[in-house]
Amino acid sequence: MVARDKPGTPAMAATPPEAWELRLYVAGQTPRSLAAIANLKTFCEEHLAGRYNIEVIDLVENPRLARDHQILAIPTLVRKLPPPVRKVIGDLSNSERVLVGLDLVPRDRRR
Amino acid sequence: MTLTPRTGWADEKRGCTVAKRKPPQRRPVPDPLTKCPTGVRGLDEVTLGGLPQGRPTLVCGGAGCGKTLLGMEFLVRGAEMAEPGVFMAFEESAAELTANVASLGWDLRTLQKQGKLVIEVVRVDPAETEVSGEYDLEGLFLRLGLAIDQVGAKRVVLDALEELFAGFSDHGVLRAELWRLFRWLKDRGVTAIITAEQGDGALTRHGLEEYVSDCVIFLDHRVARQVATRRLRVVKYRGSLHGTNEFPFLIDEHGITVLPVTTVQLGGHVASMERVSTGNDELDDMFGGKGYFRGSSVLVSGSSGSGKTSLAAYFADATCRRQEKCLYFAFEESESQIVRNMLSIGLNLGQWTARGLLRFHTSRPAAHGLEEHLAMVYKVVAEEQPSAVVIDPITSFLAVGSVEEYKAMITRLLDLLRSRQITSLSTSLASTGAVSVEVSETGISSIIDSWLMVRSLELAGERNRSLYILKSRGMAHSNQVREFLISEKGIRLVEPYVGEGGVLTGSARLQQEARDRAAGLLARQELETETLGLERKREALEARIAAMRAEFDAEAIEVADTIKRGTQRAVRATGERKDMATSRGISGE
Numbered sequence A: 001m002v003a004r005d006k007p008g009t010p011a012m013a014a015t016p017p018e019a020w021e022l023r024l025y026v027a028g029q030t031p032r033s034l035a036a037i038a039n040l041k042t043f044c045e046e047h048l049a050g051r052y053n054i055e056v057i058d059l060v061e062n063p064r065l066a067r068d069h070q071i072l073a074i075p076t077l078v079r080k081l082p083p084p085v086r087k088v089i090g091d092l093s094n095s096e097r098v099l100v101g102l103d104l105v106p107r108d109r110r111r
Numbered sequence B: 001m002t003l004t005p006r007t008g009w010a011d012e013k014r015g016c017t018v019a020k021r022k023p024p025q026r027r028p029v030p031d032p033l034t035k036c037p038t039g040v041r042g043l044d045e046v047t048l049g050g051l052p053q054g055r056p057t058l059v060c061g062g063a064g065c066g067k068t069l070l071g072m073e074f075l076v077r078g079a080e081m082a083e084p085g086v087f088m089a090f091e092e093s094a095a096e097l098t099a100n101v102a103s104l105g106w107d108l109r110t111l112q113k114q115g116k117l118v119i120e121v122v123r124v125d126p127a128e129t130e131v132s133g134e135y136d137l138e139g140l141f142l143r144l145g146l147a148i149d150q151v152g153a154k155r156v157v158l159d160a161l162e163e164l165f166a167g168f169s170d171h172g173v174l175r176a177e178l179w180r181l182f183r184w185l186k187d188r189g190v191t192a193i194i195t196a197e198q199g200d201g202a203l204t205r206h207g208l209e210e211y212v213s214d215c216v217i218f219l220d221h222r223v224a225r226q227v228a229t230r231r232l233r234v235v236k237y238r239g240s241l242h243g244t245n246e247f248p249f250l251i252d253e254h255g256i257t258v259l260p261v262t263t264v265q266l267g268g269h270v271a272s273m274e275r276v277s278t279g280n281d282e283l284d285d286m287f288g289g290k291g292y293f294r295g296s297s298v299l300v301s302g303s304s305g306s307g308k309t310s311l312a313a314y315f316a317d318a319t320c321r322r323q324e325k326c327l328y329f330a331f332e333e334s335e336s337q338i339v340r341n342m343l344s345i346g347l348n349l350g351q352w353t354a355r356g357l358l359r360f361h362t363s364r365p366a367a368h369g370l371e372e373h374l375a376m377v378y379k380v381v382a383e384e385q386p387s388a389v390v391i392d393p394i395t396s397f398l399a400v401g402s403v404e405e406y407k408a409m410i411t412r413l414l415d416l417l418r419s420r421q422i423t424s425l426s427t428s429l430a431s432t433g434a435v436s437v438e439v440s441e442t443g444i445s446s447i448i449d450s451w452l453m454v455r456s457l458e459l460a461g462e463r464n465r466s467l468y469i470l471k472s473r474g475m476a477h478s479n480q481v482r483e484f485l486i487s488e489k490g491i492r493l494v495e496p497y498v499g500e501g502g503v504l505t506g507s508a509r510l511q512q513e514a515r516d517r518a519a520g521l522l523a524r525q526e527l528e529t530e531t532l533g534l535e536r537k538r539e540a541l542e543a544r545i546a547a548m549r550a551e552f553d554a555e556a557i558e559v560a561d562t563i564k565r566g567t568q569r570a571v572r573a574t575g576e577r578k579d580m581a582t583s584r585g586i587s588g589e
Helices: A031-047 A066-068 A096-103 A105-110 B010-021 B067-080 B094-102 B108-113 B136-149 B162-166 B171-188 B281-286 B308-321 B335-343 B350-355 B371-383 B392-398 B403-419 B435-440 B507-587
Strands: A001-006 A020-026 A053-060 A076-081 A086-089 B056-061 B085-088 B119-123 B130-133 B155-157 B193-195 B215-224 B227-238 B246-252 B255-258 B299-303 B327-331 B358-362 B387-392 B423-429 B450-459 B460-472 B484-488 B490-494 B498-500 B500-502
Touching: A020 A031, A020 B227, A031 A053, A031 A096, A066 B136, A066 B371, A086 A096, A096 B130, B056 B067, B056 B171, B067 B085, B067 B094, B067 B108, B067 B119, B067 B155, B067 B193, B067 B215, B067 B255, B085 B094, B085 B136, B094 B108, B094 B500, B108 B119, B108 B392, B119 B136, B136 B171, B162 B246, B227 B371, B246 B371, B255 B308, B255 B371, B281 B490, B299 B308, B299 B403, B308 B335, B308 B350, B308 B423, B308 B450, B308 B490, B327 B335, B327 B371, B335 B350, B335 B358, B358 B371, B371 B387, B371 B403, B392 B403, B392 B423, B403 B423, B460 B507, B498 B507, B500 B507
Parallel strands: A020 A053, A086 B130, B056 B193, B056 B215, B085 B119, B085 B155, B155 B193, B299 B423, B299 B450, B327 B358, B327 B387, B387 B423
Antiparallel strands: A001 A053, A020 A076, A076 A086, B215 B227, B227 B246, B246 B255, B450 B460, B460 B484, B484 B490, B498 B500
């Protein structure tokens, strides 16, 4: 199952829109999976509003992708773009760790 | 939805039903443990049947001890027995694994294509991962499940599972997931091998042995006297008997061979009454005319150059002559050297090697450790199934280990051969030709059935070989010391000269024999003279008798003549008287 959540209007029109491709791997509709999806959405709206794209992959439906993408921990969040690839594991309940994991902290500072 | 693991109570419940069915028995007897024959040579003998079926087994040991290889062989042998397998590699890539075992003749690519094997490579990358909140390792389960379903795997190997500890800092989560993993493996009913690195003072670095309670195997790669030996030990095997000793194992071009040699028991074999020739008639005579017992252990000891190898070669030749297979382990000379040297004493061993009856196995003593030598002998003997084995010389093993290790090894080696009814002839090199030989070999003398001593005797400026039987169990044998001659015609055993000067051999014997011959000649001549004299006397007597007879004859003729003349005279006188009367007329009457 692939779900795409398109953001609404870009919040910051001044900065050049940098596309964020995020992929979240879950396994079935477990509470932890659902929590991770919700946490990710909240996080993106807060920090990446208007320039993110989330792809949720359910490995129970498509376990082959766990092999192809070398996924062990569930849930795993992967930043595909911008490079380099970054990974965060867990239900993303700690947004500070997500900031660090996605390399967003220095970017905020620059801004 | 996470997979809720079923608990492993099913087995115990089954055990309870068995108990109910048999009320008088107080203790419930669980189903006998089913075992999964690994197919790894020797391992099934050590574990008395294989690994616990449908359960995980931990294989641990230091770096380079052969864990990965054992796991891989388990799968390759499984594939041969129609049991597909999954190899989950946490350390190496599929290409590396394939290349590493290609030298053992295992074609992993083909096995994968045939659907008998899946190699699942798991990369654990600690650097790029940040943790936010709770997680589990469901991805690992999904991947393993997928791989198992892909080929219908019965066997699973998790190679270096502990690598996970490097990738996930939250060990609490990890340990919970490992518990879940091992239960999950049991529920799937796969027979699994989990490899783990040896830890300090523990079997594994992260205590994996706590999770795997059914069977733990420890591999060791030890270096002693610059010689490395691999050993395997079954640390525990719940619910099953198993060999508890350390068993040496080999990794060669066919994979792993574990050697359950210490399990060889005395008395497990029948002592044969059959006799086999020593290769030399005169030597056979010394052994009651028949030679060695089949399946016995023969030792030929002596100093260097005393002809041990020649005796060994004769024995090998005799074996091949009976169209039986002989295996010749040479630790000092090469095959061509031995064949050439034996040709010089009239023994053509080349014909037997050409026909495949004689197989040489040459190696340097220092090439392996004692255990590996033993392992090698065990393996070659199992492959070749010979009826006789020559070990030349057995004492070369002394260079590799201590005297105690040497004795233990020789005992096991000879026991092994004896249990298989293989006649063995070992040569033993005494350091000097001195008397101490018998003393230095007392350690192994108890396992030797027939013991030949070859000695060099130095006398009158020359060395001569002598041979005698020190012992030979269960048969009448000669107690004589024989002179042992080696010439281009072969070996000969000659009665030495025994006289006032002791036992004489070589030139001294020849001299003495010449003297004896001279004395004999003289005596014969005297006798002849006597005979001649008697003959002459007889002739003289005969002559005299003849002469006297002639004299008598002459006399007799004379007497007869006289008688005849007398008679004639008387007749004539009567006639004259009548004539006178007639002429006178009647006047007279």
